[in-house]
Amino acid sequence: xSNMVTIGSTPxxxxxxxxxxxxTKPATPAAPGQGLQVTDRxxxxxxxxxxxxxxxxxxxxxxxxVMGGGCSGLSYSIKFxxxxxxRDRIYEFDGVRVFVDPKSFLYLHGMTLDYEETLxxxxxxxxNPNSTRSCGCGSSFSS
Numbered sequence: 001x002s003n004m005v006t007i008g009s010t011p012x013x014x015x016x017x018x019x020x021x022x023x024t025k026p027a028t029p030a031a032p033g034q035g036l037q038v039t040d041r042x043x044x045x046x047x048x049x050x051x052x053x054x055x056x057x058x059x060x061x062x063x064x065x066v067m068g069g070g071c072s073g074l075s076y077s078i079k080f081x082x083x084x085x086x087r088d089r090i091y092e093f094d095g096v097r098v099f100v101d102p103k104s105f106l107y108l109h110g111m112t113l114d115y116e117e118t119l120x121x122x123x124x125x126x127x128n129p130n131s132t133r134s135c136g137c138g139s140s141f142s143s
Contacts, residue, residue, distance in 0.1 A: 042115040061097030
């Protein structure tokens with residue numbers, strides 16, 4: 001059983017993909033003992049996507065969450081938000097903020113968000129030690 005779920009897409013025909021990098025290294029955390037990690041590759045990709053969406057890194061950030069649904073019972077959600085909500089946990093990785101609501105944090109604590117870009121696919125990988133099972137489609141899990 002794998003504790004990694006990939007959310008991504010396949011590049012369009014003729015699209016260029018970066019060669020895979022050998023090492024997945026977590027970005028420098030804002031404080032020791034954080035509840036989740038984001039790799040350097042993921043931080044770079046989040047920055048690019050935020051700029052395309054017109055989201056200010058000073059005010060906005062990436063929202064990670066968990067919601068019911070999918071083949072295995074739970075699905076990850078990932079989107080941009082212009083500001084954190086009142087009860088969010090806020091993490092910062094090299095100037096990129098990540099927002100997690102209290103209920104989702106129960107499932108995401110200890111997780112690492114990575115980004116993979118190969119010739120076959122590209123997207124974020126949720127490496128979650130709390131996941132006990134994931135489905136064949138690769139976008140849902142159970143805990």
